[in-house]
Amino acid sequence: MIKGLHHISLKCATEEDFDRTKSFYIDLLGFTVVRQWPEGIMLSFGNGQLEIFCNGNGVKEIGAIRHMAFATDDVESIVSDVKAAGYEVFIEPKDIVIGSGPEFHARMAFCYGPLGEQIEFFKEC
Numbered sequence: 001m002i003k004g005l006h007h008i009s010l011k012c013a014t015e016e017d018f019d020r021t022k023s024f025y026i027d028l029l030g031f032t033v034v035r036q037w038p039e040g041i042m043l044s045f046g047n048g049q050l051e052i053f054c055n056g057n058g059v060k061e062i063g064a065i066r067h068m069a070f071a072t073d074d075v076e077s078i079v080s081d082v083k084a085a086g087y088e089v090f091i092e093p094k095d096i097v098i099g100s101g102p103e104f105h106a107r108m109a110f111c112y113g114p115l116g117e118q119i120e121f122f123k124e125c
Contacts, residue, residue, distance in 0.1 A: 007042065007049035008068055010115055018054035021114040025050060028085050029070070029078070045070060067110065067118035078121045079109045088112045095125070 012018040022041060025031040031043035031050060039055040072078055075093045083089055091110035098104040105125040113119050 005048045007051045009051040009053065010117060012052065012054045012115065015054060017115060018052065021052055024085070024087070024114045025052070028081055047071075067120050069108075069120035069122045072121050072123055075107050075109050075121045075123050079111070082111045087114075093121075 010021060012021055022043075025043055025045075026033065029045070031045050034042040034044050034049060036042075040051060040053040043050045043052070079089055079093055089109060089111045091108070093107060093109040095105070095107050098106070107123040107125055109121050111119050111121075
């Protein structure tokens with residue numbers, strides 16, 4: 001039986017991509033290192049983990065996984081930090097209402113990560 005999300009994996013094509021990606025998630029977003037090995041690293045973001053490999057070609061286009069959404073209490077602060085670090089925010093912070101039953105209110109924003117991955121910062125309201 002599925003118990004929940006364990007990890008999301010990213011693949012870097014170069015050592016430069018690997019270093020930039022680690023810095024983005026550790027230094028900018030505050031993920032913590034769980035373990036490291038010669039070709040990768042595992043980072044914790046609270047209720048899940050992000051695995052980053054440096055052993056092959058990364059793909060910078062939308063594939064089967066559309067985006068990653070990370071829970072936060074302060075969308076604006078994270079977006080400000082992401083912009084200051086030179087990353088593109090392609091959806092500015094905004095309030096949304098998901099027309100489900102019952103309605104679901106949230107605040108969100110999107111940016112591109114160092115490998116072109118789409119990242120959503122999400123606050124339940």
